[in-house]
Amino acid sequence: MQQSIKNDIRRLVEKSGKVYVSSVNEEGSPNTKAMFARDHDGMKVHYMSTNYSSLRVSQFMKNPKACIYYCNERFFKGLMFTGTMEVCTDRETRERIWRNGDEMYYPKGVDDEDYCVLRFTAEKGNYYHNLTKELFPVEELEEESEG
Template sequence: MRDVEKTIGNLIDKQGVAFISSIDDDGFPNTKAMLPPRKREGIKYFYFSTNTSSMRVSQYRKNPKACIYFCDRRFFRGVMLKGTMEVLEDNESKEMIWREGDTMYYSEGVHDPDYCVLRFTAQEGRYYSNFKSEQFTVV
């Protein structure tokens, strides 16, 4: 891969679904599909919106180890990023990714106590394409 950030970023930006994984109390991975990240900074930081009361938020608070995965089904390629997930509840973070129409999910608006931001910080990844995969470090 010549330009890791460009190749991975292009793949991510074209996906309508992101898969995020957390670790449960028994040490097993739990994966769920989510809407794509609301914001990304390169391939290092990803921001998702979710409910503060969700099981996933509870798991990340206990164990921040996380993984996110994006899959391009058309070309049978994908990228897995390993890192940590933070639960952000400060106003600046919430306002940063708030979108018109979000009151459908968070009736009290941007300051709804059941609305928070998940910030994923990637450390390393694995890219799969053309029946082979390559490991890379995220800087």
């Protein structure tokens, strides 16, 4: 993959305030929801916050297969990652993505029992841009291009 495309992908993730998160329900059908894009480690690991009591959490606990999608509607670019989702309740992970104002959703703060973090680990990617698509293993984004 060209370095310029890798840079476009990284920019898309960095500038996105939201990400679409898909889980699988008990009937095997996909369920998609828009969520705040909170943080990421490179392009492989992505973090979102949600309520522990939510439907999404119960679905991921039963089936960790997941998909996340970042998009730029203006330029019709989209980035889909497939992988697995982990539900995290440890304090360190919760503190990592806590933001001022989150008390609106979690009144008891970072220790609110209904506050948890979704940690998505990407395996494969599909980047759509300029009427073309790039299919790639996520590790390819972490490599610097030669030359």
